[in-house]
Amino acid sequence: MTEPKVVASRYANSVDRRRLWQAAIKWPMYAVAVMPVLLAAGWRLGQALPVRFDQLLLFLLAAVLLLAWENLANDVFDADTGVDADGKPHSVVNLTGRRDRVAGLANGCLLLGLALMALVAWRSSPAVLALVLACCGLGYLYQGPPFRLGYRGLGEPLCWLAFGPLATAAGLLALAPAGASGVPWRIALALGSGPALATTLVLFCSHFHQVDEDAAHGKRSPVVHLGTAAASGLVPWFVAGCLALQWAPVLLGQWPLTALLGVIGLPPARQLIALLQRHHGEPGRISGSKFLALRFQALNGLGLALGLALGRFTG
Numbered sequence: 001m002t003e004p005k006v007v008a009s010r011y012a013n014s015v016d017r018r019r020l021w022q023a024a025i026k027w028p029m030y031a032v033a034v035m036p037v038l039l040a041a042g043w044r045l046g047q048a049l050p051v052r053f054d055q056l057l058l059f060l061l062a063a064v065l066l067l068a069w070e071n072l073a074n075d076v077f078d079a080d081t082g083v084d085a086d087g088k089p090h091s092v093v094n095l096t097g098r099r100d101r102v103a104g105l106a107n108g109c110l111l112l113g114l115a116l117m118a119l120v121a122w123r124s125s126p127a128v129l130a131l132v133l134a135c136c137g138l139g140y141l142y143q144g145p146p147f148r149l150g151y152r153g154l155g156e157p158l159c160w161l162a163f164g165p166l167a168t169a170a171g172l173l174a175l176a177p178a179g180a181s182g183v184p185w186r187i188a189l190a191l192g193s194g195p196a197l198a199t200t201l202v203l204f205c206s207h208f209h210q211v212d213e214d215a216a217h218g219k220r221s222p223v224v225h226l227g228t229a230a231a232s233g234l235v236p237w238f239v240a241g242c243l244a245l246q247w248a249p250v251l252l253g254q255w256p257l258t259a260l261l262g263v264i265g266l267p268p269a270r271q272l273i274a275l276l277q278r279h280h281g282e283p284g285r286i287s288g289s290k291f292l293a294l295r296f297q298a299l300n301g302l303g304l305a306l307g308l309a310l311g312r313f314t315g
């Protein structure tokens with residue numbers, strides 16, 4: 001594969017590389033990786049069940065490495081299709097001009113992340129590794145050849161599945177005492193569905209500002225399919241769906257009232273809805289919409305996890 005050095009030097013001369021590197025690392029994005037196991041910890045604490053903090057730390061580190069793999073591989077695969085050539089100066093491949101080294105780094109993160117997950121699984125349940133491998137499989141289907149399902153507008157359901165029931169079930173098993181039998185699907189679905197919808201909203205919002213580049217390169221994201229006006233009309237439904245899934249167990253008496261603490265995510269959600277309603281077709285004004293969605297995702301998830309844990313003290 002030819003190394004795209006020309007692209008790298010073009011950006012080197014024209015833009016602040018430090019800011020580009022910050023955009024490439026996008027550290028706030030790692031909130032999506034850590035949330036499933038933090039929710040699992042909050043739920044266990046609320047149930048007065050023990051939490052294995054060594055397992056929690058290992059799982060967090062492994063999840064961060066796996067998300068780093070997903071993002072570095074995304075830059076590699078998108079360099080191959082050309083979709084990042086003009087619209088994404090902060091692609092690590094564009095910044096370094098070294099496609100093959102970025103691919104090597106991505107594979108290193110994947111191997112290390114899976115090795116750590118194998119350790120977590122060895123100390124709890126083999127199902128942890130199977131579930132995380134399924135998450136990574138979905139991550140590959142999203143962007144890797146020959147599937148590239150994200151290019152066909154199918155990324156959002158994959159994202160919900162990975163960060164919802166699959167990763168949450170893995171987190172629940174990892175924190176439980178060794179030898180648990182069976183996957184706790186019912187709890188994982190109740191706990192992971194709402195927060196994973198918030199994570200899926202992050203992905204959905206990431207398509208708005210690049211709709212023209214995506215369409216030009218044959219990447220038919222949901223926003224390309226629907227158009228920016230109709231797509232922006234779906235954002236309030238994502239937020240409402242997320243809250244409904246989290247409030248239902250409270251109304252049914254299964255979760256404590258404190259689980260409503262997820263509402264601390266509402267201010268950025270309202271800002272996001274207003275921004276996209278007004279400016280959905282103006283890429284320059286909405287490039288930050290993904291990060292507003294991320295703030296909603298992070299505050300909503302942390303509020304829910306904390307609220308569930310506090311439920312232990314409120315009876």
Ligand SMILES: C/C(=C\COP(=O)(O)OP(=O)(O)O)CCC[C@H](C)CCC[C@H](C)CCCC(C)C
Nearest residue numbers: 033063066070074135136139142158159162167
């Ligand atoms: C890479 C993802 C989105 C970026 O997509 P896009 O190509 O539109 O971005 P750019 O335009 O900026 O190039 C996210 C894809 C998510 C995927 C469906 C599921 C990934 C699963 C993780 C690998 C699992 C993480 C571990 C788990 C235990 C938390």
Ligand SMILES: O=C(O)C1=CC(=O)c2ccccc2C1=O
Nearest residue numbers: 029032070071159199202203206
């Ligand atoms: O770069 C991005 O746009 C995203 C990266 C990423 O890892 C992720 C994970 C889960 C939901 C959305 C996203 C992104 O949007």
